[in-house]
Amino acid sequence: MIKHVAAVSGAAPGGHLVLGLVHPAPATKDVCLAELDPANSLRATRTACGLALRVDNDASVSPDGHWLAATAADGAVALLDLTTVFQRPAVAARWVADRPGVWTDATTMVEIVSGRLHRVDVRGGTAVPLEVPGLPAGALFTLVPRVEPG
Numbered sequence: 133m134i135k136h137v138a139a140v141s142g143a144a145p146g147g148h149l150v151l152g153l154v155h156p157a158p159a160t161k162d163v164c165l166a167e168l169d170p171a172n173s174l175r176a177t178r179t180a181c182g183l184a185l186r187v188d189n190d191a192s193v194s195p196d197g198h199w200l201a202a203t204a205a206d207g208a209v210a211l212l213d214l215t216t217v218f219q220r221p222a223v224a225a226r227w228v229a230d231r232p233g234v235w236t237d238a239t240t241m242v243e244i245v246s247g248r249l250h251r252v253d254v255r256g257g258t259a260v261p262l263e264v265p266g267l268p269a270g271a272l273f274t275l276v277p278r279v280e281p282g
Contacts, residue, residue: 137174138163138187145197145214149177153187163187165200165217180221185210190231194238199224199254201232201241209233209243211254227252227259 136155144151144167153163154176164181168174184205191202197214204210204223209232211225229250233243241252243259250259264271 137166137168139189139191140168140174141189141191141200141202142193145193150174151191151193151200151214153185154179156181165202165212165221167218178218180212180217182221183210183212183217183223188231192232192235192241194235194254196238198238201235201254203231209252225254225256229259 136158138153138155140150140152142151149167150170152166152168152174154166154168156162156164156179162181163185164179165183165185166176166180167178169177186203186205186207188203191200193200193214200212200214200217202210202212204226208226209229210223213224229243229245229252230247231244233241233252235241239254241254242262243250243252245259249262249264251262252259
């Protein structure tokens with residue numbers, strides 16, 4: 133049984149479990165994506181290993197629960213398909229960004245790439261610069277995710 137929780141990202145689709153990263157063994161730096169049971173001391177109920185993810189709290193689940201955008205070990209954004217990743221661990225897409233961004237709908241994220249605002253359609257994984265009318269040239273952004281009252 134995997135017990136070594138490294139990070140907790142948020143609610144898994146369905147709302148009964150949470151997503152997080154776990155170490156498959158003590159004293160290892162490798163991590164696996166896991167569904168964790170908050171009613172059972174964050175026991176991992178399913179894992180997906182070999183995804184080369186970084187331990188941080190920047191992962192973000194899409195509004196429809198289909199996708200997880202997480203930080204890859206090399207700093208890129210790794211997109212995981214939550215409908216298949218626990219059966220077939222694989223990264224669905226990757227792109228360069230400062231960190232996973234915020235979801236604007238089920239397939240679109242707004243992210244920061246080198247301090248500049250970009251839009252990413254996760255079905256294609258390409259970051260497209262966003263022009264913001266009236267914004268001074270060279271302005272830099274910081275994304276602040278919206279927190280829903282609980």
